[in-house]
Amino acid sequence: MLALIFGNLKSFRGWKLLVFFSTIHLLLSNCKASEQHMVPNVVVDELIYLNLPSSAPLQSPGGWIYHPGGFRGLLIYRAFFNGNADDFRAFDRTCPNHVNQSCGRVSVLTDNVMTACECDSALFVLFDGTPAAGNRSQPLRQYRVQFFGNSIRVFN
Structure with a gap:
């Protein structure tokens, strides 16, 4: 059947075509459509001042706060991983x-x-939003965070 498609495979041109189409097939078969997150992608652009009393828990590693925004609110967490003072996480x-x-x-x-x-x-790990053991859910929707010294910006 391949001989019908590519002609005489003994020729150099036939082999080039076979290799070309095989490569294309392998590349396309390995491409998967990215799985769409179940939580709607809403616009998030929040500025949170760390020196306000409402943000006091974020002054220390492991601290967290709830903040308005996102689809059903935001959860901001200060991870402080590897001594990095600007290590914040934000989840919907x-x-x-x-x-x-x-x-x-x-x-x-x-x-x-x-x-x-x-x-x-259902449990999710606060550090990175991944589902805990036994939970077959998607992870929590995570947003980007920029640290500015006395404030953080949460955005997507």
Whole structure:
């Protein structure tokens, strides 16, 4: 059948065509459509001043706050990874499993390490938003953060 498509494969041109189409096939078969996140992509551009009393928990590593914005609110976390003072994370509080339900919001647990969905208690790691063991959900929607010394900008 390949001989019908490429002609005489003994010729140099036939081999070049075979290699070309095989390469294209391999490249296209390895391309996957990026999985769309369940949480809607809304415009986020928030400036948070770290010297305000409402942002006091962000002064120390492991501190976090809830902030208006995003789809169902923002969760800002100060990771302070490897001694990097400007290591902040920002997540949408929407639970990826329950986007369209009123209970579909995550809340930080008392251990300050995990967040839980209010609908089904599915756990997410606060450090990076990944689902905890046994949770087959997508991770929390994460936003970009810039540090400016006394403020941070959360945006997408």
